[in-house]
Amino acid sequence: MKSTFFVAVLAAAFAGNVWAQCPDYTTYAQTAQGNPSNGPLGLPYMRPSPECRTFNSTSVEKVITDMKARLKDPDLARLFENTFPNTLDTTVKYFNATENLAFIITGDITAQWLRDTANQFAHYFALLPSDPALATLVKAVINNEARYVSEYPYCGAFQPPPESGLAPSVNGAAVGVTVNPPVNNQTVFECKYEIDSLCGFLKLSRSYYNVTKDASFMDAQWYSAIDQIFRVINEQSQGSWDADFNFISYYNWTGNGQQSPTVDNGGNGEPKAYTGMVGTHHRPSDDISVFAFLTPANAMLSVELAHLSDILVASGQTKTSQGKNISEQATSWSKSVSAAVWAKTLVDNVFAYETNGFGGRYVMDDANVPSLLSLPFLGFLDKNDPAYVATRKVLLGRGNPYYAAGLNFSGVGGPHVDAWNPWPMSQISAIYGTDDDDEILQSLYLIANNTAGLGLIHESQSIYSEADYTRPWFAWANSYFAEMLLDLAQRKPALIFNSSKPYTPGQ
Ligand SMILES: *[C@@H]1O[C@H](CO)[C@@H](O)[C@H](O)[C@H]1NC(C)=O
Ligand SMILES: *[C@@H]1O[C@H](CO)[C@@H](O)[C@H](O)[C@H]1NC(C)=O
Numbered sequence: 001m002k003s004t005f006f007v008a009v010l011a012a013a014f015a016g017n018v019w020a021q022c023p024d025y026t027t028y029a030q031t032a033q034g035n036p037s038n039g040p041l042g043l044p045y046m047r048p049s050p051e052c053r054t055f056n057s058t059s060v061e062k063v064i065t066d067m068k069a070r071l072k073d074p075d076l077a078r079l080f081e082n083t084f085p086n087t088l089d090t091t092v093k094y095f096n097a098t099e100n101l102a103f104i105i106t107g108d109i110t111a112q113w114l115r116d117t118a119n120q121f122a123h124y125f126a127l128l129p130s131d132p133a134l135a136t137l138v139k140a141v142i143n144n145e146a147r148y149v150s151e152y153p154y155c156g157a158f159q160p161p162p163e164s165g166l167a168p169s170v171n172g173a174a175v176g177v178t179v180n181p182p183v184n185n186q187t188v189f190e191c192k193y194e195i196d197s198l199c200g201f202l203k204l205s206r207s208y209y210n211v212t213k214d215a216s217f218m219d220a221q222w223y224s225a226i227d228q229i230f231r232v233i234n235e236q237s238q239g240s241w242d243a244d245f246n247f248i249s250y251y252n253w254t255g256n257g258q259q260s261p262t263v264d265n266g267g268n269g270e271p272k273a274y275t276g277m278v279g280t281h282h283r284p285s286d287d288i289s290v291f292a293f294l295t296p297a298n299a300m301l302s303v304e305l306a307h308l309s310d311i312l313v314a315s316g317q318t319k320t321s322q323g324k325n326i327s328e329q330a331t332s333w334s335k336s337v338s339a340a341v342w343a344k345t346l347v348d349n350v351f352a353y354e355t356n357g358f359g360g361r362y363v364m365d366d367a368n369v370p371s372l373l374s375l376p377f378l379g380f381l382d383k384n385d386p387a388y389v390a391t392r393k394v395l396l397g398r399g400n401p402y403y404a405a406g407l408n409f410s411g412v413g414g415p416h417v418d419a420w421n422p423w424p425m426s427q428i429s430a431i432y433g434t435d436d437d438d439e440i441l442q443s444l445y446l447i448a449n450n451t452a453g454l455g456l457i458h459e460s461q462s463i464y465s466e467a468d469y470t471r472p473w474f475a476w477a478n479s480y481f482a483e484m485l486l487d488l489a490q491r492k493p494a495l496i497f498n499s500s501k502p503y504t505p506g507q
């Protein structure tokens with residue numbers, strides 16, 4: 001979200017909750033707060049004071065202590081200390097274990113995004129077996145999302161549950177937008193259809209099951225959400241034209257040209273032809289798609305559907321005909337979507353970001369995950385796969401229209417902010433995609449050197465001016481950074497620690 005007007009309007013919605021006396025973190029995060037770290041960057045301590053934190057966890061505090069004792073660079077230690085707890089420190093707007101409901105905001109906007117939450121919790125999963133309170137919180141997030149998805153599977157960002165007593169926020173970017181199927185703005189914050197949002201819900205579900213072996217979240221509402229996901233998959237894999245040239249549309253969205261663009265063809269965008277992939281309407285950036293078949297989102301869908309089948313089998317759900325049916329559908333779609341990604345998007349070993357099934361392909365990348373650069377992180381292919389190696393070379397250079405390099409910062413951005421504001425998140429994805437020590441360190445320090453001296457990970461950073469960055473409070477970016485450092489702690493300990501002994505949280 002780029003509009004500062006928008007942020008200011010929403011900040012007002014905070015008043016009246018239990019943390020009303022605490023400073024607004026969007027403002028707090030724009031000024032250096034606590035003591036600087038001992039390294040050359042002197043990064044400030046940016047955690048909110050204990051009474052203003054939105055969830056406490058001793059297991060999270062232990063990981064911070066453990067990592068600080070090992071990280072050889074005090075600036076990286078400070079970045080970890082600020083970013084690892086950011087989701088729990090600042091975004092748990094509501095949690096009631098009895099109701100099994102939690103409302104998790106993205107940061108500076110008071111709404112819950114399905115995609116963001118899957119990433120906001122990804123770095124905590126290893127702790128769940130030893131931290132029952134944290135596990136209960138994640139289960140409550142899944143349950144709240146099952147409610148959203150079962151009712152509005154085409155939407156990606158939501159309002160607080162009514163039980164919370166929190167008021168819904170008015171989204172300036174949704175005012176005047178026409179969307180079909182229609183939505184209720186008391187439940188839906190924004191109804192942009194992005195297939196990866198549904199993948200986020202699936203990822204949260206399987207990650208929780210994987211570490212807890214608790215299948216109690218697979219209740220009627222969760223199954224209803226899964227059914228709706230397959231409805232969307234079936235609807236959005238169809239081409240735009242039927243045999244008689246009727247135009248097929250299950251979902252359409254068009255703005256009023258003010259904060260949201262008008263969309264051609266009655267809000268459908270560019271026509272698509274059948275490919276075996278599932279179309280999407282907006283990108284993970286919430287920007288309108290150029291072509292419907294987003295390669296990285298289909299890659300993620302294929303991976304998550306395979307995991308969905310696995311957890312249904314592992315939890316014994318396939319003993320029922322409902323569970324068996326879903327598991328079989330998931331396996332079948334996972335295979336066919338993956339086959340289509342390889343067959344329809346790769347030319348000369350380079351993946352297109354988007355295709356339309358008519359031969360149209362757009363070679364580029366956008367920083368938001370799922371991106372092409374993040375294919376290894378998503379679990380779709382190995383980082384040494386020749387197709388990834390060749391695609392990565394294009395993405396991290398002038399062959400990608402959204403790659404930009406300046407004096408201090410470089411990386412992949414996207415049109416969401418603008419072409420000259422690359423995102424730190426792209427450098428995190430790049431780290432997941434290589435085993436080369438020099439490349440890893442280069443990306444790591446591009447990120448660390450470019451926090452505008454604030455010690456938090458921002459949405460984007462201008463290549464022209466250090467002071468020009470977006471989103472001071474962006475929990476997903478903070479979480480993704482911490483997740484990446486924990487990955488290096490196991491994969492490349494000698495690069496970041498004083499010793500070569502790997503570190504695994506929760507052990
Ligand atoms: C977290 O702990 C602090 C005391 O250290 C307390 O003031 C605060 O209310 C706690 N937060 C929550 C959400 O329980
Ligand atoms: C790591 O080693 C450096 C240099 O040997 C030393 O200055 C630093 O204090 C050590 N850091 C930790 C966390 O042990």
Ligand SMILES: *[C@@H]1O[C@H](CO)[C@@H](O)[C@H](O)[C@H]1NC(C)=O
Nearest residue numbers: 095096097098099100101163
């Ligand atoms: C949680 O929800 C239950 C059921 O609505 C309610 O009785 C209880 O007071 C709530 N707990 C808190 C801490 O708000």
Ligand SMILES: *[C@@H]1O[C@H](CO)[C@@H](O)[C@H](O)[C@H]1NC(C)=O
Nearest residue numbers: 167168169170171184185186
């Ligand atoms: C919902 O829509 C109505 C009618 O357009 C508008 O008056 C109201 O402010 C909106 N509420 C929210 C929370 O967006």
Ligand SMILES: *[C@@H]1O[C@H](CO)[C@@H](O)[C@H](O)[C@H]1NC(C)=O
Nearest residue numbers: 180181249250251252266268
């Ligand atoms: C928009 O989608 C609805 C279904 O949600 C459909 O009935 C309608 O025909 C579509 N309109 C256009 C212009 O495609």
Ligand SMILES: *[C@@H]1O[C@H](CO)[C@@H](O)[C@H](O)[C@H]1NC(C)=O
Nearest residue numbers: 125126206207208210211307
């Ligand atoms: C399950 O958890 C283990 C250990 O944390 C992790 O290595 C693995 O990737 C996870 N698998 C899935 C499918 O989430």
Ligand SMILES: *[C@@H]1O[C@H](CO)[C@@H](O)[C@H](O)[C@H]1NC(C)=O
Nearest residue numbers: 324325326327328329330332
């Ligand atoms: C699952 O059930 C639906 C109807 O409920 C049916 O159309 C479909 O063929 C079944 N799929 C499998 C793989 O059993």
Ligand SMILES: *[C@@H]1O[C@H](CO)[C@@H](O)[C@H](O)[C@H]1NC(C)=O
Nearest residue numbers: 040408441442443445446449
């Ligand atoms: C980060 O900044 C330091 C100076 O503080 C500089 O030596 C280093 O080259 C920079 N690293 C990158 C990747 O820009």
Ligand SMILES: *[C@@H]1O[C@H](CO)[C@@H](O)[C@H](O)[C@H]1NC(C)=O
Nearest residue numbers: 406407408463464465466467
């Ligand atoms: C690059 O970093 C230096 C040192 O922090 C700073 O003085 C300069 O303004 C930065 N340049 C840009 C274009 O951000």
